Amino acid sequence: MKKTDFTNEEIIFLLGLKDPEQCKLLQEEAYRRTTALMGNKVYYRGLIECSNICTSNCRYCGIRKDNHQVRRYEMTKQEIIDQAVWAARNGYASICLQAGERRDEKFISFIEECLREIHKQTVSDVLPDGVGVTLSLGEQTKEVYERWAVASGNRSNLRYLARFETSNADLFSMLHSAKGKYEKILDHRLECLKYLKECGYQVGTGVMIGIPGQTLKDLCMDIRMFQQVDADMIGMGPYLMSEEADLESLGQMENKALFQLSLNMIAVTRLVMGNINIAAATALQVLHPEGREIAIEYGCNVIMPNLSPTKFREGYQLYDHKPGLNDDPFHFGLHLEERIQSRGREVGWNESGSSRKWLMKQEKQEQLPC
Numbered sequence: 001m002k003k004t005d006f007t008n009e010e011i012i013f014l015l016g017l018k019d020p021e022q023c024k025l026l027q028e029e030a031y032r033r034t035t036a037l038m039g040n041k042v043y044y045r046g047l048i049e050c051s052n053i054c055t056s057n058c059r060y061c062g063i064r065k066d067n068h069q070v071r072r073y074e075m076t077k078q079e080i081i082d083q084a085v086w087a088a089r090n091g092y093a094s095i096c097l098q099a100g101e102r103r104d105e106k107f108i109s110f111i112e113e114c115l116r117e118i119h120k121q122t123v124s125d126v127l128p129d130g131v132g133v134t135l136s137l138g139e140q141t142k143e144v145y146e147r148w149a150v151a152s153g154n155r156s157n158l159r160y161l162a163r164f165e166t167s168n169a170d171l172f173s174m175l176h177s178a179k180g181k182y183e184k185i186l187d188h189r190l191e192c193l194k195y196l197k198e199c200g201y202q203v204g205t206g207v208m209i210g211i212p213g214q215t216l217k218d219l220c221m222d223i224r225m226f227q228q229v230d231a232d233m234i235g236m237g238p239y240l241m242s243e244e245a246d247l248e249s250l251g252q253m254e255n256k257a258l259f260q261l262s263l264n265m266i267a268v269t270r271l272v273m274g275n276i277n278i279a280a281a282t283a284l285q286v287l288h289p290e291g292r293e294i295a296i297e298y299g300c301n302v303i304m305p306n307l308s309p310t311k312f313r314e315g316y317q318l319y320d321h322k323p324g325l326n327d328d329p330f331h332f333g334l335h336l337e338e339r340i341q342s343r344g345r346e347v348g349w350n351e352s353g354s355s356r357k358w359l360m361k362q363e364k365q366e367q368l369p370c
Contacts, residue, residue, distance in 0.1 A: 054100025
C-alpha cells in the first residue's frame with residue numbers, strides 16, 4: 001500500500017478492518033509512513049492539568065460543571081511554573097497546559113502570567129527559546145488567543161489543541177446539548193481553529209472514536225475535516241464513559257472492538273494526513289495496558305506524560321478508570337522511554353518535535369518576497 005490519496009470508500013473500508021492479518025498490514029504501512037515522513041522519534045509533551053473548574057456542561061465529561069461529586073481544584077502559579085521548569089530541566093522541550101474551560105478575565109490573566117514566567121524561567125543553553133507550550137483551554141476569543149501567544153514568548157514552538165470531537169452535527173449536539181451559558185455549537189469550535197491559525201499557533205484538533213451512534217462514515221468525515229482545517233497535529237482517543245457524566249445510559253463499545261477501531265483511525269489518519277503530529281492518547285491504556293505503545297506502531301509520534309502533582313490527579317478524570325494517577329514523573333518517564341524503544345522508536349529529548357507539515361509551511365512563508 002503506497003497510496004497517498006484515498007477515496008471515502010477506501011477510508012471506510014480501512015477503518016472497518018477486523019481481520020488480524022489485514023490489521024497487521026495496515027499497522028505496518030502506517031508505521032513505515034510515519035518513519036519516512038516524521039523520522040524515528042517520539043516527542044514528549046509534559047501534561048500539567050492546571051485546574052478542573054469548568055463552566056461548560058459537556059454531557060460526556062467527568063469534570064462537567066454539573067458534576068457536584070468531583071472535588072474542584074486550581075494549581076497555584078508557582079505550582080504550574082515548578083512543573084514546567086522541572087520538565088525543561090529533565091529533557092522535555094514542550095509542555096501542555098490543560099484545564100477546564102473558563103473565559104473570565106481572572107483566568108485569562110492568570111494563564112498569561114504563567115506563560116510569561118514559564119518562558120522566563122526555562123530559557124537556557126539547551127532551550128534558547130524556552131520550553132515549548134501547547135495550550136488546551138477550550139473555546140476563547142481571537143483576542144485571548146493572541147494575548148496568550150504573545151505571553152508565551154515562543155511562537156515558533158506554540159501549539160493549541162481544540163478537538164471538535166465529531167464532525168457530525170447531530171452527534172456533536174448530543175454530546176454538548178446540556179443547556180447553559182456556554183452551550184457548544186460545532187461552527188463555533190471550527191471558528192476557534194480558524195482564529196488559532198491566524199494567530200500563528202500550530203493547530204491541533206481531534207475527535208472521540210466510538211461515540212454511541214457514530215458510524216464509519218462519520219469517522220471518515222472526521223478525517224476529511226482534519227484536511228479542511230489544515231491541522232498540524234491530531235489528538236484523539238476512544239469514547240469512554242464517566243459515571244459522573246450524563247450519557248452513562250448509552251453505554252460504550254466493547255473494549256477489544258473499540259481498541260482496534262481506535263488504532264485503525266490513527267493509522268488511516270496517518271496515511272491520509274501525512275506529515276503531521278499524532279498523539280497517543282492516555283485513554284488507550286484503559287482498553288489495553290500497552291495502549292499508547294501500540295498506538296506508536298500505528299502511527300503516533302507524540303506522547304503526553306502527566307506531570308501534574310499526584311495530589312491533583314484524581315480530580316481530573318474526564319473518563320472512568322484513568323490510568324497513571326500515582327505515577328512519579330521521573331521514573332515513569334524513564335520507564336516509558338524503555339517501552340517506546342521496544343517499539344523501535346526513540347524519545348526526542350530536548351527537541352520541540354514540531355510537525356513537519358507546519359515547518360514546511362513556515363519555510364514557504366519565509367521564502368515569499370517581502
